[in-house]
Amino acid sequence: MENVKEVLTKKSKKSKLEQRGKIISFLCISIIVLVVLSIFYFVASKGLATFFVDKVNVFDFLFGTEWNPSQVGSDGQPMVGALPMIVGSFLVTFLSAIVATPFAIGAAVFMVEISPKNGQKLLQPVIELLVGIPSVVYGFIGLSIIVPVIRALFGGTGFGILAGTFVLFVMILPTVTTMTVDALKAVPRHYREASLALGATRWQTIYKVVLRAAIPGILTAVVFGMARAFGEALAIQMVIGNAALMPTSLVTPASTLTSILTMGIGNTIMGTVENNVLWSLALILLLMSLIFNIVIRLIGKKGAMK
Template sequence: MARSVEREKRSKHLVEEWVGRVYTLICVGLLVLTIFSMVYFVASKGLSTFFRDGVNPIDLFTGVKWAPESEPPLFGALPFIVGSFSTSILAALIAAPLGFCAAVFIVELMPKFGRKVLQPVIELLAGIPSVVYGFVGLSVIVPFFRDIFPGQGLGLAAGGVVLSIMILPTITTIATDALAALPSGLKEGSYALGSTRWQTIYRIVLPTTLPALLTGIVLGIARAFGEALAVQMVIGNAPHIPRSLFESASTLTSAITLSMGNTIMGTAHNNALWTLALILLTMTFVFVFIVRWLERRSKV
């Protein structure tokens, strides 16, 4: 009797394990299929610009004039590429020091107050819709720049400030986790050798966690690179390469969102917009590879 009960339990466990494995494989297969389908669809549409419409890739990546409706049509995407990289890097330059300082404050200086008050407030920024950021930037940041600096206030500087606030939770959270995971023995050894708190933070804590901190910066840049609505509202959407931070510019995402609804599927203009989307997708993969590389370096 006991053996039969034991056999029934084993068979039941085997069935449950088999069902779990099948369900997991189906979910993973659907996920992989979805990703490859998206990549194939965007790539097929984006590459049509070169193979079907006859646009020279060099002209598209180095051209400075975007005039799809002219005769002949001109598809110079360099202003959009420069605008996307400029706003993303500017946002990272602003948000990275703030995020690192907030993480040091939360973990090293005032852990109780930081964990209970500061960290939840910073993480709340991640849940605010991007349209709210854009509206606040349009109502506050743009008039501020317009009153102090020459120009209309719309431009790379306004876009960079808005994006820096949006990516601040990402950088701060990753930096906080990295600092909290640091072995306490490193800091205790530094204190035992006579180092002060700031010497320990500057010479031990930050260099040791540098790969993780760089990971946070890369993820923040990737987040900023793909943002559309908030940047579109404050950057000015002018398809040219700006000569200063306070001139209007445009990004890949703003060019797509502003024009996609006004084009016909299959036309050269529509295919060119899909090419811009393919550039965005490619850069996302590049950022992911950089993050994986930094993670491997942090484990060495």
Template sequence: MAQSKQHESKPHLVEEWVGKVYTALCILFLVVTIFSMVYFVASKGLTTFFKDKVNVIDLLTGIKWNPGGDPPLFGALPFIFGSFSTSILAAVIAAPLAFCAAVFMIEIAPKFGRKYLQPVIELLAGIPSVVYGFVGLSVIVPLFRDIFPGQGIGIAAGALVLSVMILPTITTIATDALASLPSGLKEGSYALGSTRWQTIYRIVLPTMLPALMTGVVLGIARAFGEALAVQMVIGNAPHIPGSLFESTSTLTSAITLSMGNTVMGSTHNNALWSLALILMTMTFVFVFIVRWLERRSKI
């Protein structure tokens, strides 16, 4: 009897050992991949400062980008400004819509919202970015051209396109956050005589604010790294615009438009890798902010 039990336990031990080894190899692969990417981008991006002797302050604060000039100018501030302005403005547009949609699906009409509205919103996440860019170029840009001064391309068009793209991200996180709220808080508010709307904006939203802000930050990170959709509607002009309806450029647009036209190892190519390093650094900053907000929501 004891021998039969030992024979039965051996397959389980083998399966457990195989599972542990497989899991460890997957984690090791992910860690090696992440560190390899960081090392590759950092080594290429830092070449601009150590080999080509480009000043870091000049790159971050310069407003003129002319790699082919004499002398060449590498001012990345217009691209940094374009990336932040479009991403933050997109979040400002999308966040209220996402919060209202989440409140509707969880607090007001959960059956209808969860069954019909949530799948429609999540469907937006599966649409290719080139489709968003083409719709923006065909619909939003002509509309802005008819209503506002200018050609219709610029920060406003890019932000509006990005706001639709990041709407599913913010809505999904806000919905999950509201659904995880303990029912006792709402029941206690109702017991004290509060109405449904008073409970929503005085109890529900303040309690889940850190989790809701996590969705906003992730949406900004998603918009910050978008290239094609913004590139089609923003104008791609390397200067700081004077209004929301003037053309500008972003870090991703500058990289995608110029990387294929440069020689590997040239100063221009290394400067583009420096822009990629800035982009990656900001992505890490967004991740750290998200982790900090998650810790705040658990307190």
């Protein structure tokens, strides 16, 4: 009887493997969470030093328009107005998303609704190729082609928000297109069949049924593309002009948070005002990525509720 009880209470090999797998999974998740929290703590501690150690006013930093950390203004504070870079980052992000979204939706509709076979043969390899191209190649193409064309058409140097928009448009197009394709494929087939059965044409079904049902997925794709554009550094640095000035037009040199960071982080000494304000810019980027993720989750929950 005792042997039977021992056999019944003894853990099997499969249960031991399952428990071992749970422990390994928990450890991996814990490491990931620890790494993320460590990154947040490190960037926040460095970025907040601008305000707590160097005593820079938060509003002067966020809304000031003069950027020259090595000099002091008439008020005795360092000239560290980050508004030109913040405005530049948001401008190129929103404009590139506005330009890329119609192209992405059109390509996705062609690949899913109009000609799936030709779409898989023609567009899919092109999208995969665009994803694999390094950022420096996009920047070099923009520097060699887009900037001279803008210079010839609008005058000036050719560097600016418009050149950055075109470069980022091509860079985020594969991301938005791929996720839009997935969103269209997720629309149930009986939606299309019911619409056609009621007498709707093919285009009416695509526009009024399929696209509307896929709106949460499409919005998620656009936000992902914006997050990608907001954090891009090397390519945008090569074509925007890197002038820490408030943008007065789309064809005048400007700057973004990432372009100023990549240019200045290697030329400053750790712990100085010049270095701390760059970490503050990095903190803004980190917070913006967090906001983008929150927006994506909210859109996903809204779509799930429907």
